[in-house]
Amino acid sequence: MTVSALLDWLNAAVHPIDAQAHRDALARQSRLTKPPGALDQLETIAVQLAAMQGAADPAVNNVHIVVFAADHGIAAEGTSAFPQAVTGEMVKNFATGGAAISVMARHLNAHLEVVNLGCINDPGELPGVVNRPLGAGTANAAREPALTQQQLTDALDAGREAVSRAQHQHGELFIGGDMGIGNTASAAAVICALLEQPARAVTGPGTGLDDEGVARKVRVIDTALALHGPFADTPLEALRRLGGFEIAALTGAFIHCAQVGLPVLVDGFIAGCAALVASRHNPAVRQWLLFGHHSAEPGHRLLLEALDARPLLNLGLRLGEGSGAAAALPLLRLACALHNEMATFAEAGVSEKSD
Amino acid sequence: MTVSALLDWLNAAVHPIDAQAHRDALARQSRLTKPPGALDQLETIAVQLAAMQGAADPAVNNVHIVVFAADHGIAAEGTSAFPQAVTGEMVKNFATGGAAISVMARHLNAHLEVVNLGCINDPGELPGVVNRPLGAGTANAAREPALTQQQLTDALDAGREAVSRAQHQHGELFIGGDMGIGNTASAAAVICALLEQPARAVTGPGTGLDDEGVARKVRVIDTALALHGPFADTPLEALRRLGGFEIAALTGAFIHCAQVGLPVLVDGFIAGCAALVASRHNPAVRQWLLFGHHSAEPGHRLLLEALDARPLLNLGLRLGEGSGAAAALPLLRLACALHNEMATFAEAGVSEKSD
Numbered sequence A, B: 001m002t003v004s005a006l007l008d009w010l011n012a013a014v015h016p017i018d019a020q021a022h023r024d025a026l027a028r029q030s031r032l033t034k035p036p037g038a039l040d041q042l043e044t045i046a047v048q049l050a051a052m053q054g055a056a057d058p059a060v061n062n063v064h065i066v067v068f069a070a071d072h073g074i075a076a077e078g079t080s081a082f083p084q085a086v087t088g089e090m091v092k093n094f095a096t097g098g099a100a101i102s103v104m105a106r107h108l109n110a111h112l113e114v115v116n117l118g119c120i121n122d123p124g125e126l127p128g129v130v131n132r133p134l135g136a137g138t139a140n141a142a143r144e145p146a147l148t149q150q151q152l153t154d155a156l157d158a159g160r161e162a163v164s165r166a167q168h169q170h171g172e173l174f175i176g177g178d179m180g181i182g183n184t185a186s187a188a189a190v191i192c193a194l195l196e197q198p199a200r201a202v203t204g205p206g207t208g209l210d211d212e213g214v215a216r217k218v219r220v221i222d223t224a225l226a227l228h229g230p231f232a233d234t235p236l237e238a239l240r241r242l243g244g245f246e247i248a249a250l251t252g253a254f255i256h257c258a259q260v261g262l263p264v265l266v267d268g269f270i271a272g273c274a275a276l277v278a279s280r281h282n283p284a285v286r287q288w289l290l291f292g293h294h295s296a297e298p299g300h301r302l303l304l305e306a307l308d309a310r311p312l313l314n315l316g317l318r319l320g321e322g323s324g325a326a327a328a329l330p331l332l333r334l335a336c337a338l339h340n341e342m343a344t345f346a347e348a349g350v351s352e353k354s355d
Helices: A003-010 A019-031 A040-053 A073-077 A085-096 A100-107 A149-168 A183-195 A211-231 A235-242 A245-260 A269-281 A283-288 A300-306 A323-341 B003-010 B019-031 B040-053 B073-077 B085-096 B100-107 B149-168 B183-195 B211-231 B235-242 B245-260 B269-281 B283-288 B300-307 B323-341
Strands: A063-069 A111-116 A129-131 A173-179 A264-266 A289-291 B063-069 B111-116 B129-131 B173-179 B264-266 B289-291
Touching (some): A003 A245, A040 A323, A063 A085, A063 A100, A063 A149, A063 A323, A073 A183, A085 A173, A100 B323, A149 A235, A149 A245, A183 A235, A183 A245, A183 A300, A235 A269, A245 A269, A264 A323, A323 B323, B019 B323, B040 B323, B063 B100, B063 B245, B063 B323, B085 B129, B100 B323, B183 B235, B183 B245, B245 B269, B264 B323, B269 B289
Parallel strands (some): A063 A111, A264 A289
């Protein structure tokens, strides 16, 4: 895809939310046999899904989880506790069903797809893995732009394609996951650029750096910000210069979900970074995003505040792969079931609140 | 059951936790393909369940939810936003499947039982409802002890019986729920007595009192505390003088769960009050308790601190019925699946953390 063709779809309008379905869902919640507001976030989620789906009976049975995997040149600066070989090794682990997200997808009866965008050690052809190679990882953002224009275009497009596949299979909810050693450094750099924060405000231990490692990571990100900051004049240019293939693919996926009207359940720090880029590119994207969990990565709080997001879970998770969103999926399903199946005061013959 | 026979079972020893299974589960978590600790509370829960069940592969497939329903004499003082008729009406709603916990139990494939301990408007015989009448609600604790000695004995025993039924059906997890208009006032009074707090520190809006209603509720609870405090010299005596039938039944249930080695997932404010009484009666009960959610009822924070509990969810729920614990159940199941089914680094050929 050329850059100009890319811009055509990236700038297409976002699907409208159904205001009437929203009002109807709110009214129904007030009639169900519980004190008003007693199910709080479970009520909110059901009402949001009803409005997104334009339905009286929202449902998220058919769920598509897509994990985008890629390596990061910035890892050469020593910003991760794990070696880069792990990215490709984990792609195999996803395919053979041993990774956390594989186990969760199986138990949640969700469709799991892995999109390999380019690892240092290419795992080759694997069942359930879509190969969309953009290079053996990104360039090192501490020295040069992480992605070329063509790589950015192709990565965004890989996200759009994954959403199209989910849509053609009648997906009712999209979860985007990530795998990429070094990607908390890339995400932190993009977030810093967009929120105009220094590295120390957003940088954390990722997969398990010690204090010295975090200090080094802060210096590397500050170097990258000094190099690219003056040229990162749009969200997509910040993404290109500082981000990663999988962060770009998630950004393209979230934008396209909003365009086709497919609700997104956003995972943690990496997916949250993509949600920020997507929402800064087009603020109308935000209304299609639900938030699954609050990551243990310390920079996630600033990111959630910038997105005005209140995630469902806060379990100290910091794994990625879409696992925090997957953990929250049963709450969306329960919220729908409660909305659709609870009796009203009139149906059950239950007395209402005293005046 | 006589009071002395009651004391025989109430003071029986608690089932021991399996220390070897605990060590083995911790060791297994460290070998799974994720950064150490990256699943945080999901790891902790799996390890706790493995230790409780003495199993390498913990499971909570067979889950028993028991909702104890009863009315409260203290409601005559105007401490609730809903009329007392609702308790019996909701028992019918549980039986016909329209209540929140009915919908949740169905979707979670959990066994739901309702134990009616005595409502103002008796709903009569209903499918799925065990009738164990102790009176048409408790006495008004603002004027006299809420329960007689015999009612306390019988209520605790009703809890024990429910656990025996769950155990005979090979239950792997017990969730105790509550239904009783006025029961946040009773629970707050018991909590105040045990934690030596004034009513204002623990009293909240319950099902939806306004500020004036909360102020009245505080005065009523302070009156009850002044009347009974000097005589509430044991946790069970505080429970008898200030509590309710369902709070006592939950207390008996939690104590018996610990005795037979059945893990408990504690719901919100009311079940939490029973967990406090049970743990004060015998501190060894505490190790059999997992905590599902942090209620919106403001006094719950003090209660959780006293129990040193870190619930899984904080969704603003304030419904009771066991709904907050039920909402957390999928997280326990995912935690078990991850523990049992994830690949180890060696199995998957994934590189470990760099030194």
